[in-house]
Amino acid sequence: MDLSFEEFQRRADGLRARIAAACATAGRAPDEVELLAVTKTHPVIAAEYAARYGLKGVGENRVQEGVEKRAQTTVALRWELIGHLQTNKARLAARHFDRVQSVDSEKLLRHLARAAAEAGRTLPVLLQVNAGNDPAKFGVDLADAPRLLEVALAQPALRVDGFMTIAPLGRDDTETAALATQTFANLRELRDSLATQTGRPLRELSMGMTGDLEAAVAAGSTLVRVGTALYGVRPQPPSR
Ligand SMILES: *Cc1c(COP(=O)(O)O)cnc(C)c1O
DSSP, X not given: OOOOHHHHHHHHHHHHHXXXXXXXXXXXXXXXXXXXXXXXXXXXXXXXXXXXXXXXXXXXXXXXXXXXHHHTOXXXXXXXXXXXXXXXXXXXXXXXXXXXXXXXXXXXXXXXXXXXXXXTOOEEEEEEBOTTOXXXXXXXXXXXXXXXXXXXXXXXXXXXXXXXXXXXXOSSHHHHHHHHHHHHXXXXXXXXXXXXXXXXXXXXXXXXXXXXHHHHHHTTOSEEEESHHHHOOOOOOOOO
16 A cells, blocks of 8 residues: 555545535534544555544454454554454454444344353444345345344344445446435435334444445435545455
8 A cells, every 4th residue: 555644634634524515415413424444455554544543443344354454553443344244254253343334144143142242242233234225235135124133132242333234336327326325215214213113223324435425424324434535446356
């Protein structure tokens, strides 16, 4: 990663301005939306820049990569897992991450709950919902989310903070924007109705990335997960 802290700072300032503008348009206070730096594929200095700038958390999409980076630094940060999690890595994730955003099945949820209990901790989680009905995306279907939430709320070793989603890509920018708006509205509606039903706040709505954070903030996002706009385009994995 060839990026100076000054350049990072300039980009982060730009993002905070984008978030503030989106909040103003939506009649929300800018401090209702947290910026989570997505450091996946980047060296540990990416996380250190985020901490030095004053961000509170970073997102990683692979368990092993996140665990290794975390061990390389002493900066105070919340490390969040935002990528798909297989049950065989649930123990490691439950021990080393401050929150898991990608809980998308009952089986995974039970593995995480057991691992958290064994580790003697309460693990904060978000339920990942495929709110855009995208066959290419992980996440529990909208229709199955109430049941997953019910099971999650019954686990004393888990603390359910809210929900996460990723919007589908359309064939062009116009379609992508429309899908994002719909997806985020779906998740917001789901949250509002489940919060009412369960009497829990389910406050966190993790939605919005570099390309669609304005639509997410308009729909009530509390946490935007941004990689590209902070660190540049990620190297593509080798094609097979
Ligand atoms: C990579 C990733 C992001 C960041 O995406 P950018 O477009 O680079 O901002 C956000 N959320 C998840 C789940 C990701 O995997």
